[in-house]
Amino acid sequence: MTASVTQRIDLAPTRSCNPELAAGPWAFDSQPGYGPGASQADPMPSPVTHPGQLPQAYREMSSDQLHDRIRRAKAILAERLVILGHFYQRDEVVQHADFLGDSYQLAKAALSKPEAEHIVFCGVHFMAETADILSAADQQVILPNLAAGCSMADMADEDSVETAWEEICEVYGVDPHHVTPGPDGKLPILPVTYMNSSAALKAFCGQHGGIVCTSSNASAVLEWAFERAHRVLFFPDQHLGRNTAKAMGVPLEQMPLWNPRRPLGGNNPADLQEAKVLLWHGFCSVHKRFNVRQIAKARAEHPGCRVIVHPESPMPVVDAADAAGSTDAIRKYVAASSPGDVIAIGTEINLVNRLAAEYPDRTIFCLDPVICPCSTMYRIHPGYLAWVLEELVEGRTPNQISVSADVAQPARVALDRMLAAVPR
Numbered sequence: 001m002t003a004s005v006t007q008r009i010d011l012a013p014t015r016s017c018n019p020e021l022a023a024g025p026w027a028f029d030s031q032p033g034y035g036p037g038a039s040q041a042d043p044m045p046s047p048v049t050h051p052g053q054l055p056q057a058y059r060e061m062s063s064d065q066l067h068d069r070i071r072r073a074k075a076i077l078a079e080r081l082v083i084l085g086h087f088y089q090r091d092e093v094v095q096h097a098d099f100l101g102d103s104y105q106l107a108k109a110a111l112s113k114p115e116a117e118h119i120v121f122c123g124v125h126f127m128a129e130t131a132d133i134l135s136a137a138d139q140q141v142i143l144p145n146l147a148a149g150c151s152m153a154d155m156a157d158e159d160s161v162e163t164a165w166e167e168i169c170e171v172y173g174v175d176p177h178h179v180t181p182g183p184d185g186k187l188p189i190l191p192v193t194y195m196n197s198s199a200a201l202k203a204f205c206g207q208h209g210g211i212v213c214t215s216s217n218a219s220a221v222l223e224w225a226f227e228r229a230h231r232v233l234f235f236p237d238q239h240l241g242r243n244t245a246k247a248m249g250v251p252l253e254q255m256p257l258w259n260p261r262r263p264l265g266g267n268n269p270a271d272l273q274e275a276k277v278l279l280w281h282g283f284c285s286v287h288k289r290f291n292v293r294q295i296a297k298a299r300a301e302h303p304g305c306r307v308i309v310h311p312e313s314p315m316p317v318v319d320a321a322d323a324a325g326s327t328d329a330i331r332k333y334v335a336a337s338s339p340g341d342v343i344a345i346g347t348e349i350n351l352v353n354r355l356a357a358e359y360p361d362r363t364i365f366c367l368d369p370v371i372c373p374c375s376t377m378y379r380i381h382p383g384y385l386a387w388v389l390e391e392l393v394e395g396r397t398p399n400q401i402s403v404s405a406d407v408a409q410p411a412r413v414a415l416d417r418m419l420a421a422v423p424r
Helices: 056-060 063-080 103-109 125-134 158-172 199-207 218-228 238-247 269-274 292-301 315-320 327-335 349-358 382-393 405-420
Strands: 081-086 099-101 118-122 140-142 190-194 211-213 232-235 277-280 306-309 342-346 363-366
Touching: 056 382, 063 081, 063 382, 081 103, 081 125, 081 382, 099 103, 103 125, 103 405, 118 125, 118 382, 125 140, 125 199, 125 405, 158 199, 158 232, 158 269, 190 199, 190 218, 190 238, 199 211, 199 405, 211 218, 211 405, 218 232, 218 238, 232 238, 238 277, 238 315, 292 306, 292 315, 292 342, 306 315, 306 327, 327 342, 327 349, 342 349, 349 363
Parallel strands: 081 099, 081 118, 118 140, 190 211, 190 232, 232 277, 306 342, 342 363
Antiparallel strands: none
16 A cells, blocks of 8 residues: 555645635644644653744745655665554645555554554555554554544543443443443443544553444444443544444434533433434544535536545535545545546535546546634644654654553553454
8 A cells, every 4th residue: 555646636626714724734733732632741752843943944944945845854764663644634734644544454553564654644544553562562653743633532531531431320220330241241331432532531441341343344343342342432523423324224213412511411311311322422524524515516417426425524414425435435436436527525525626637537526615624634734744754863752652551551452453343
């Protein structure tokens, strides 16, 4: 799955959430500290460059200079380095990735290069944490820009989940610290966290018999969970949980929404007794933008077009689409299409643009006319990548992401279960 150089597609549509995102992100990273989605418990690495404090020289370099420096540093580091790139990254970064994939694929890719001393993760904070948990003790994981986080991951913090778990277990009459199977051998409830969550929440799942899922293997994970428990607490993305469980035949009335700001999540005990999936009140700000009106407009303007969306989209959007799937599933859907096909896609714009460039004999476009890239993914810029690679060449390790052993050990349990749940 080696990355190939792809044509750069600018944010060309006339309307964009913020066209300045295409430029250097340091203007958005003006405050010291971690950005959205980063673990608030993490100590700042040392030496450190705060977001917004990228050395001035890298901010002023031309694109050609930055790419030359990246290639030169990669050549020097050679087998000591592996660069992982998420599908949502900008093309200027993707062209330097050794592996390109979604969160599930990159979690496995982190295991495939045991000889690499340095894993540079061009993604967001929770992905770098996962890579550190799965990598060997002598490997270092680096996040080029510490402000690259995930607002969805911020929607479920450790304290809120712990509080919810205690309330839920009280309803089911079990000890929240030691949930045991009933007479039928099944647990009353089991936690499932989406990959888009902190290492602490992955550890919570590992400690309570739970598991991690990605959008690629969510169905396989829920099947695994229902073999072991009557119910699932699914966090932080309500839409992925609802869409996945509904496709498996779970009625909507058995999927109450858990709002952590309300007692019992806004539910009554009777509803919780009947529940199969308790859905955390979280969402992806990009995928939440897609709506049924956009699908109707696409079909009106392009009769016969097909629509595929990411399962983080709201349920009515998934229901109205022709297909739904992870970023890799969307890529495979387009690859299986034919020349002349028209495909409207509901996911992050970088992936859509990259597919449009890869298949110029098809009409491929984003459902959302107001282009909204993932602003935290966009914080990985060639300037940051050039800087961290040249620091590594000099023997310094900037922006290292390191998960403590007491968190990493139970999180690894939940992640290993995830890796074993192979999507069909």
